[in-house]
Amino acid sequence: MKRLKLLALLAVIALFAAACGGSDSDSTDDTASDGDTTAVDSSDDAADDAEPADDAEPADDAEPADDAEPADDAEPADDAPAASAAGTGGDLTLLQWQAPSTANALLSGGTKDLLAGSIVIEPFARFNPDGELVATLAAEIPTAANGGLSDDQTQITWKLKEGIMWSDGTPFTADDAVFTWEYCADTTTGCSTDSFSTVTNVVADDDLTVTVTFDSPQPFPFVPFVGYANPIIQRAQFAECVGAASTSCSDENFGPIGTGPYMVVELRPEDTVSYTFNPLFRGNAIGQPFFENVIIKGGGDAEASARSVLEIGEADYAWNLQVAPEILGPMEDAGLGTVVVAFATNVEHINLNQTNNRADGDLASNYADGTNPNPFFFNNSEFARALSIAINRDDLVTVGYGPTGIPTCNMWNVGAGTSTNNDECLTQDIDGANAILDGLGYLDTDNDGVRELPDGTPLEFSYATSTNAVRQSNQDLIKDNWEEIGVIANMENVDASLFFGESTGEQSIWRFPWDIEMFTNGPSAGPDAQNYMGNFRTSEIPTPDNAFGPGNISRLANDEFDALFLEFEQTSLDDPARNEQIIQLNDIVTQGGSIIPLILRGSVSAFSNKMQNTGPLNGWGSEYWNIEEWTRSE
Numbered sequence: 001m002k003r004l005k006l007l008a009l010l011a012v013i014a015l016f017a018a019a020c021g022g023s024d025s026d027s028t029d030d031t032a033s034d035g036d037t038t039a040v041d042s043s044d045d046a047a048d049d050a051e052p053a054d055d056a057e058p059a060d061d062a063e064p065a066d067d068a069e070p071a072d073d074a075e076p077a078d079d080a081p082a083a084s085a086a087g088t089g090g091d092l093t094l095l096q097w098q099a100p101s102t103a104n105a106l107l108s109g110g111t112k113d114l115l116a117g118s119i120v121i122e123p124f125a126r127f128n129p130d131g132e133l134v135a136t137l138a139a140e141i142p143t144a145a146n147g148g149l150s151d152d153q154t155q156i157t158w159k160l161k162e163g164i165m166w167s168d169g170t171p172f173t174a175d176d177a178v179f180t181w182e183y184c185a186d187t188t189t190g191c192s193t194d195s196f197s198t199v200t201n202v203v204a205d206d207d208l209t210v211t212v213t214f215d216s217p218q219p220f221p222f223v224p225f226v227g228y229a230n231p232i233i234q235r236a237q238f239a240e241c242v243g244a245a246s247t248s249c250s251d252e253n254f255g256p257i258g259t260g261p262y263m264v265v266e267l268r269p270e271d272t273v274s275y276t277f278n279p280l281f282r283g284n285a286i287g288q289p290f291f292e293n294v295i296i297k298g299g300g301d302a303e304a305s306a307r308s309v310l311e312i313g314e315a316d317y318a319w320n321l322q323v324a325p326e327i328l329g330p331m332e333d334a335g336l337g338t339v340v341v342a343f344a345t346n347v348e349h350i351n352l353n354q355t356n357n358r359a360d361g362d363l364a365s366n367y368a369d370g371t372n373p374n375p376f377f378f379n380n381s382e383f384a385r386a387l388s389i390a391i392n393r394d395d396l397v398t399v400g401y402g403p404t405g406i407p408t409c410n411m412w413n414v415g416a417g418t419s420t421n422n423d424e425c426l427t428q429d430i431d432g433a434n435a436i437l438d439g440l441g442y443l444d445t446d447n448d449g450v451r452e453l454p455d456g457t458p459l460e461f462s463y464a465t466s467t468n469a470v471r472q473s474n475q476d477l478i479k480d481n482w483e484e485i486g487v488i489a490n491m492e493n494v495d496a497s498l499f500f501g502e503s504t505g506e507q508s509i510w511r512f513p514w515d516i517e518m519f520t521n522g523p524s525a526g527p528d529a530q531n532y533m534g535n536f537r538t539s540e541i542p543t544p545d546n547a548f549g550p551g552n553i554s555r556l557a558n559d560e561f562d563a564l565f566l567e568f569e570q571t572s573l574d575d576p577a578r579n580e581q582i583i584q585l586n587d588i589v590t591q592g593g594s595i596i597p598l599i600l601r602g603s604v605s606a607f608s609n610k611m612q613n614t615g616p617l618n619g620w621g622s623e624y625w626n627i628e629e630w631t632r633s634e
Helices: 009-019 111-118 174-185 243-248 250-254 302-312 325-333 381-389 393-400 430-439 469-483 529-536 559-569 577-591
Strands: 037-039 091-095 125-127 133-135 155-159 199-206 209-214 262-268 272-277 293-297 337-352 405-407 460-466 488-494 516-521 595-608
Touching: 091 302, 174 199, 174 209, 243 250, 250 262, 302 325, 302 337, 302 469, 302 595, 325 337, 337 381, 381 430, 381 595, 393 405, 393 469, 393 595, 460 469, 469 488, 469 516, 529 559, 529 577, 559 577, 577 595
Parallel strands: 091 293, 460 488, 460 516
Antiparallel strands: 037 337, 125 133, 155 209, 199 209, 262 272, 272 293, 337 516, 337 595, 405 595
């Protein structure tokens, strides 16, 4: 099996720092998520025998990412399609069993929607599979040397490529970026991104120049308008969709006008999205994109998607193959497709609701300025610790992931910012968990096998996750583990289209109507912790006032975290203190009683063996990051 080794993330962080005029000399410790993308033999279900992805050595000749030419400007390879081949490659079929709900990434309900939007609307820059920052709509990556970064680190100025056109034939200009900021700065719009939380102003200096001003120095300013979660939308199309009107703009959200290689023809929520190639895309002259039409098919489950590519050969690509290794391996053995994996820092985890989901009416799971605490989990870190160390993570990996999963006790697993302070969870400790619960006074007074709070309330909870065979098997294992310590988990599984659907949906992870929920998330803004860790601030708690949009889904409210994050935001990338701050932020989250990390998951997908020029899978951005380059043999 061909192994595609990428640069270690340690080099990546150094490259980011180099772009800002320094180097992160402390980014030297390897972790299991240092950006490796690997074609794996999925039939190997012995997780203990798998070599972690962090064994890759950084390339000696690695160059800073901002010096790299973006893929769209590249000269075609000798075997690349001729200019006349743009849009002549027939149909491309992509399977996303979690079907998209929208193509407007700014109102995304999760990765499924970000992917749907990523081939239509684009950011100034994105992250490639190495975790490097590369220009997309920008002419170059701003640096201190080219005048793009202010000396006081409070401004970043982007120069845009000339000649970019929206697919409706109108020019893409800096004013569209200004509007995108205005759109998300109105909290009632309900943007899912928090990338503008530190932005005080966005100005169009001219048609091709945008200056972003922050409220404080930003050592890592590559967050607004960067990555597939932060694209630019067109002012002319979305002008009437700001604020409360945003969710009612179905035509706009289902079919955004874009600058990318494809245009939406039709989006049927939770079903399919049909696209056709954009004849105004800047890569047309070199035959990009190759395929005339793209269809994303939703529905079914991960196993059926895998089978369609690997055994039946009726689709070109299948996403998010959370399939047990003993099932996925024989499928790949059929020889029609290849399973590929990219490790970044996506973590399967449990959220413990910090608000009272059992409250009546509008108060259910409503933070209500801290006046509606959960009676079991709020400010109860020792209880969460007991639940965590009772779980056998090795079993979870063996049953559900094989070499594509690694047990973890952290939400952030990157380089020198990886904490070792929580490693006790890596070894199951039923006796220790029972001792903690005894110490809390949670006793089984009626000998029915279930412990109770001191007031007699049994430790019995609703535990939801998306409908998926691997997740259900992991639920069952955790349920059994918890029964050993006198805790009852009543399992619920929710259709993925609802679980990861509109943030205001009654069964969405953001509304959080359960006591406990389990899913995976990770950074959508590359391998710097700032944007991801910012999700856990008190200000990012989903509420009715912000359309349940922000990312602090467990409703953690911690003054220490908020204060430390403000300090972290202003710490230079080359300051050794930055990694220590990342560790402290991670520890507050993972020890705070609201989150139980379980498994560092690789992104697992499959390509038909007929697909060509797909490049390595991207764990730091859209898996369709280079879809304009894809071709297929006959």
